Amino acid sequence: MNMLSLNVRGIDEDHKQRWVRRLCSEYRVSIACLQESQLGLLSSLQLNIRNCWANNNFGFELIEATGRSGGLITISDDEVFIVSDSIKSRYFFITFGRWVGINTEIAIVxxxxxxxxxxxxxxxxxxxxxxxxxxxxxxxxxxxNVVRRRDERVNSRFCRISADDFNDFIFSCALHDLRMGGYKFTYFRPEDGGKLSKLDRFLVCDNFMECFPGSSVTALAREFSDHCPIMLKTSCEDFGPRPFRFFNSWMLKAGFQDVVSEAWRKFRGYGNGDAFLAAKLRFLKKEIKK
Known part of the structure; x- marks a missing residue:
């Protein structure tokens, strides 16, 4: 299951719809959560959600914006996620359903x-x-719209009260803040020398961690919003067997660093990049075993 989250800052523009569609297609997204759609009643009716999705198998629900502020859209692949019911609020939208192949109910917030x-x-x-x-x-x-720690903000005010409230919510609900790869900050505002914050994230429960222990989150490049799209993948990429195990205790052995540096320097090989690297790692393993 791949899931996209993006504060799109207005989805009624063609280039932003194409952007979301490209992300959904490239990363094989099954569920997309969009924030700040900035869509009222009239624009909601006029928006063609199909422009944001990679195929014709989709369903969606939305919460209208208040004026040009807010608005939420959740789009899902009908063949993968079967929606049962939902709970709507101005600041969140919960979709309940069943994931094909998983018996437990899933709640997407x-x-x-x-x-x-x-x-x-x-x-x-x-x-x-x-x-x-x-x-x-x-x-x-x-x-x-909040950070957990002071180092998640640059050039902007850190509110300890809001951070404590947010952390209390995470701890009381036994949620896991999945480690994010890619960009460290998900929000950028160029004014006043550039303001950076980590406002966007995925939080998951214990049941999720048991079902999808190899999950990962990546912050992708900003293109048409001041927020980064963030991508949740529930499966690990298979790159084949590891070349060899490495134990940290080896680095405590006298002369170990010299052995590695010398082996890395004197190796001679040929072929394309991946074959060359694999051969180099095999050579390094042989030198370490000696």
Missing amino acids: NVYAPQAPSKKRRTWEKLAQIKSSRVAIWIFAGDF
């Missing part, structure tokens, strides 16, 4: 959190209440 700390706190309390009332594999995705 598309989040666009408010700015005010007091409203954030009430949002976390409401989400915690809903989660505790229903057994499912819970996946929270979106723009949480």
